[in-house]
Amino acid sequence: MNLSVARCHFPVRGLGYGARTGIWLQGCSIRCAGCIVPETWESRDEHLVSLAALLRATQPWIEASDGVTISGGEPFDQPEGLFALLTAVRALGAGDVLVYSGYPWPMLQREHRAVLELCDVVVSEPYRAPAHAVTPLTGSANQRVHLLTPVARERYTGWQAFSPAASVAVDGADIRLAGVMSRGDVVKLAGSIEAASGRRTRLTHGAL
């Protein structure tokens, strides 16, 4: 079993409860106008990683995490791989599993029920630029947060009051920002980091 993977980070804050392992899958067929991570749309051979290798790389992080966040790209464009990944993540005892999707909730319920049964939280719906409205977990006003399990309701009830947070990671010559942030905040933060470090900044996940 191979998955198309963009990158992984630990710890990630601001894309769920606590300190998380973030796994970004590569490839998205939805292609929202205004998407700030268009580099995740195309999936090529160089992005393919075996599930075993992905788990070897992330298992220590997952075991030390409060939860796992899976984003993209569009995770549900790889439904078999996503199912296998979530099954393995569950077996490692991830505290909670949050998955972002740009697909509408009724479609996910109709076509991916088995995958949803492995999720605690799903953030659904495509990014709509005119409805721009950043919250701690969403980036446009149409997006929906679904709390599917008791642990989700325990940890995420009142998620609108979570403190906004972003994680910064060095990735080769780039510095990556991960989090849901307003465009203004990203511009300010990226400018400060670039001025201080001389490195280019790129956004790993955000809904701007």
Ligand code: SF4
């Ligand atoms: S916002 Fe998400 S679903 Fe929409 S095009 Fe970008 S990666 Fe795909």
